[in-house]
Amino acid sequence: MQKPGALEATLSEQTFNQLRSIIQERAGIEFPEEKRYLLESRVRPRLVACGLSSFEAYTRHLRDGRDSVEMTHLLNAVTINETSFFRHASQFEALRDQILPELIEMRRKEGTKTVRLWSAACSAGDEAYSLAILIQERIKPRFPRMKFQVLGTDINTEVLEEARAGEYRERAIRNVPETYLRKYFRKKGRERGNSYVLDSSIRDMVTFKALNLTDSRDMRRMRDYDVIMCANVLIYFDQSQKKQVLKYMHRALRPGGYLFVGGSEALGDSASQFESVQKEGALAYRRSREVRSRSPT
Template sequence: MSLHTPARPARTREAAEKVPFGVSIFPALPEISDEELATIGAILQRWRGFSLAVYKDTCMKRRVAIRIRSTRSSDAAAYCELLSRSDQELDLLQKSLTIHVSQFFRNHSVFEKLRKEVIPELFAARTDHRDEPLRFWCLGCAGGEEPYSLAIMLREFFGRDIRHERVSLLATDIDDKTLQAARAAEYDEGRFKEMPVDLRERYFRQDGRLFRLVPEIRDMVAFQRGDICNPEEYVPSDLVCCRNTLIYFARPEQERILNRIADILRPDGILVLGKSEVLVGSSRGRFAPVCRTERIYRRIS
């Protein structure tokens, strides 16, 4: 099957008027059966070592369906045939299944809570671990907006503390191309909707339509590939940001991830979840709320 389709003729006014108001002119997403999703998962597992087993089926089916429609594949069987012969489509599918676009200082109130209360307490409690750096870890870092936001906040408001204390800021993601883009630290204007203008002007340099992060902030963050489903890759930390990542996983995997985070957090370490995420299962007994509204928790066991 060819992926190239002839251009559709322009819709006339008469044709447009026949489309009822509120009805989409785009084709509906195809339905994906459990068996078809399993076949696509097997292809990803074989050629990319990427498993769909721990993710929510509804999320994965929708994203696969979007790729089927985008490639003009006639159905899931045709799309599987395409996946089997196209490295590019394998990359695009994996990226669509794992990446979520972020913004600088997304949910600004979370960063305000961290700045005013949480991070000052972390620096104040450094008496027992001065031989080790204060470790911040962002899981599922996407394009780097979240870890760079933390770095900007540390430099802007805790400059004196980071001059006297060693601070480590690690960001991990499963997708290599996403990490490559994060290291480049170049962003379009849409990523700054929640970032104060004065901070953007201070820490970014505009080059055409892009804004480049200044090296002093870019160099504060270490990016590396990491699989949130692999417990051996978890890093001992004082603060873990895992925002808008758990929502893609099935509940048992959410519980396992949260318990593993509790395992690697230092005593009284901090976990930050996304606004639509909550503690589940046995993990509820391992954290105490710092701020329920902002989904910030402290490890207690």
């Protein structure tokens, strides 16, 4: 039951600091001072849902650690999930025209039969499905014997449900070429605006699972990827978290595999562990083809 006061509650500076440090510890996401009101408005519905009347009580509830499900709800509420199909067009062109054909040739010579792609922080699945469409349309016909696995991961369990459902608003599919739109999306409903349901032939190519990029246990299990797309998420982390995540990504790639980040993101110092390659106007980061001994961290 909602107690009176939850809707009027305000987030004091002290509680804001406590709450943002909980979020940063759990998910790496930073909330700078100027985002205090954003955090307040995102978290308020959680107070209501928990029947608590103040942010102080909510923060205590999280800290006492007995309600692990609430932590999931909190992270679902505070993550920014903006995404769309074929978001960074030049990256998909580079993958289609150069990176995937070259990688597949290389893997074929090595005797590898499966190429593995990972959309890390995939939100509602748009990026992972864009990869699947690209593979289905442009790569499989050229390499019919090769198998492909596409994985989408995110910390937000609600967007993962949306990803599995595969139903999208017009805005999300605005960059999908007309031919793919006609072939792979079915228009549905009219009252609250159209939505577009993705065909099961593409949905079946992608697996989704919850994963926290800043959790060492989650990340140590990620191995042997040929391509990782990790766009528009490192921008929410502080420098040391970002560095650590990039270390995990490097280790998760097969030698010769590629990492993409968002179009205008920079890797800073962490770039030095990769080879920077410019392909078709897109900047990619390649793990060296030499196999080095695995670092213990």
